[in-house]
Amino acid sequence: MKLSRSPSVAPLLAAFAALVPVQAEAHILKGEAVGFVSGFLHPISGADHVIAMVAVGLWGAQLGQPAIWLLPVTFPLIMAVGGFLGLVGFPLPGSEIAIALSGVCLGAAVLLELRPPLWVAAALVGMFGLFHGYAHGSELPPGQNALLYSLGFVMATGLLHATGIAIGTVHRWPWGRIVLRGAGGVVLSGGLMFLWSALT
Amino acid sequence: MKGRLTALVVTALVLPQAAEAHLVVSGMGPLYDGISHFGLSPEDFLPVIAFGLFAGLCGKAQARWSLLAFVPSWIAGGVAAMAGVALAPMSISIVTAAIFLIVGGLLALNRALPPAWSAGVAALLGALRGLADLSGIAASAAHGLALAGMALGGFVLFALAVSITLPLQRLWMIVAARVGGSWLAALGLLLVGWVVRYGPVIH
Known part of the structure; x- marks a missing residue:
């Protein structure tokens, strides 16, 4: 209270505040964490994307070498092509139906333990990856840090595949094969549900 | 009351604001500023890790020659930028996307290059990153030290990346490195899309 009555304190405070040194920073990393987090959350925020990407890992684990790593490599690469097409505004109609179909087809492949030639499996996964990437690319919000957003986006996709592969390791045990096929059934059911809502 | 109001107005007017220039100032000196810039810039450290992993997978000769070519090229690129050979923001974005695509693609494919080719790609990577990082920066002793810090961080x-893959024998470890390469290539491809849609996205 004494402070407010003293006429000499206010200019002194002003002088102190004015002379407080502030660090000169360049290349400030503004909003970088937001960019990474939004990119990371984007693929895992839609259940239709999640079930398909986990199913890629499940199917790869079921098929064994070299599909176990070839399918999860194919998917993000072709997905990035789809993302590119979405970003540049290339028209690709029916992407929502194709995304739902990816859950149906990949779920059915795991449920029935289908073993097509490797190139057929890679082509199927790549084709669905294209539509998933397209949907993401056309929804990318402006104003984000492009590099960190894309980094989070690719990492989340890869980690969803890794989750599928990790679950798929149960395939080595007889009971695990049944569990894995059951997981395929869950993916198939989810895909059918999304297909129904995409068509209606 | 009037005196306090005047003091508040004067304070608001003369309060110092952060001067946002180009390089991050860590307060530890320009050498550490360069190291921290390298460590905080994914466009710098991601391709370096990926190419180190690739060079290690190729073999000892490729790893040695690449490491030898990489650091002087980074410094040469930075010196050229400070001498006035600056890249425009659009070019920096395109160069970054291209580097991600090429280096990520090489790691994902895992086809061994001859030592001379491997060293050539390392030299190109170093020169382009040095050029991109120092573009628009005036030549000075402090910036020279910052450049040395970046090159040191890169080295x-x-x-370290080479030392991970050079002794790799287990298949799953090689596969993990190749999967990482495919992620980097995918990142490069997405960046191309960002550049086409929004223009220069990396400065």
Whole structure:
């Protein structure tokens, strides 16, 4: 209270505040964490994307070498092509139906333990990856840090595949094969549900 | 009351604001500013890690020659930028996307290059990153030290990445490195899309 009555304190405070040194920073990393987090959350925020990407890992684990790593490599690469097409505004109609179909087809492949030639499996996964990437690319919000957003986006996709592969390791045990096929059934059911809502 | 109001107005007017220039100032000196810039810039450290992993997978000769070519090229690129050979923001974005695509693609494919080719790609990577990082920066002793810090950070990370893959024998470890390469290539492709849609996205 004494402070407010003293006429000499206010200019002194002003002088102190004015002379407080502030660090000169360049290349400030503004909003970088937001960019990474939004990119990371984007693929895992839609259940239709999640079930398909986990199913890629499940199917790869079921098929064994070299599909176990070839399918999860194919998917993000072709997905990035789809993302590119979405970003540049290339028209690709029916992407929502194709995304739902990816859950149906990949779920059915795991449920029935289908073993097509490797190139057929890679082509199927790549084709669905294209539509998933397209949907993401056309929804990318402006104003984000492009590099960190894309980094989070690719990492989340890869980690969803890794989750599928990790679950798929149960395939080595007889009971695990049944569990894995059951997981395929869950993916198939989810895909059918999304297909129904995409068509209606 | 009037005196206090005047003091508040004067304070608001003369309060110092952060001067946002180009390089991050860590307060530890320009050498450490360069190291921290390298460590905080994914466009710098991601391709260095990826190419280090690739060079290690190729073999000892490729790893040695790449490491030798990489650091001087980074410094040469930075010196050229400070001398006025600056890249425009659009070019920096395109160069970054292209580097991600090429280096990520090489790691994902895992086809061994001859030592001379491997060293050539390392030299190109170093020169372009040095050029991009120092574009628009005036030549000075402090910026020279910052450049040395970046090159030092690059050297250490490159050597560490090489040391991971050079002795790799287990298939799953090689597969993990190749999967990482495919992620980087995908990142490059997405960046191309960002550049086409929004223009220069990396400065």
